Amino acid sequence: MIFILLIYASIYLHKKLTINTLVIPIIGFATPLIIYFSYLFWFNQTQVFFDLFQFKINLSLNNLIEPNLIFFALIIALLTFIFMIYKSRTTLSINNTFKRSWILIILNLFVAFLFVLLLNQKTTGDLIYLFFPVAIIIANGVELIEKKIIKDSILYILFIGCFLARFVL
Structure with a gap:
């Protein structure tokens, strides 16, 4: 979700601001989410989907670099x-x-x-x-x-x- 900033910054900087360029990234982001939710709903595992949106921020950089x-x-x-x-x-x-x-x-x-x-x-x-x-x-x-x-x-x-x-x- 955070990389969508690059898409909209690119649209703004290159002056390609139309309704299509504003809506298509949202549709492109939502489509796999809807499909994944449908899959989990079919198998009665919707909690897995909702756990994706519970953010636990860890600002520690200890394990990042060997x-x-x-x-x-x-x-x-x-x-x-x-x-x-x-x-x-x-x-x-x-x-x-x-x-x-x-x-x-x-x-x-x-x-x-x-x-x-x-x-x-x-x-x-x-x-x-x-x-x-x-x-x-x-x-x-x-x-x-x-x-x-x-x-x-x-x-x-x-x-x-x-x-x-x-x-x-």
Whole structure:
């Protein structure tokens, strides 16, 4: 439900505001719910459906990152933050379609982080929601670096860090 913010932000930013674009996401969200409720109703298990809507917010981040991956995750988070600021300075000053897409990528990062934060049972696999916006932000940030040796160094460090963090640490 929280990712519907991205759909409506995209509709607003790209100026495609019509009755169809406003109603279709709601229908698309409600249709599987109605089908699932019908299935559970048929088997007299409607309590399972109603339990889906009882939110238990757990703001603890203890189980989110494995201890051997904390250092690598902090480096990725730092690079994401630096490149987001660095790229946003140049992108937000120009009025084009990339500016709107960049705003959506940043919003996607914050919505995904909020989603992972609000999950009741957090695991390392839940970080996959953050991979897409983080990868795009880092790629756009690396693109702005003018010296090829610095670009290559950052990419090689990230590439080698992936294997070291997973298999050596």
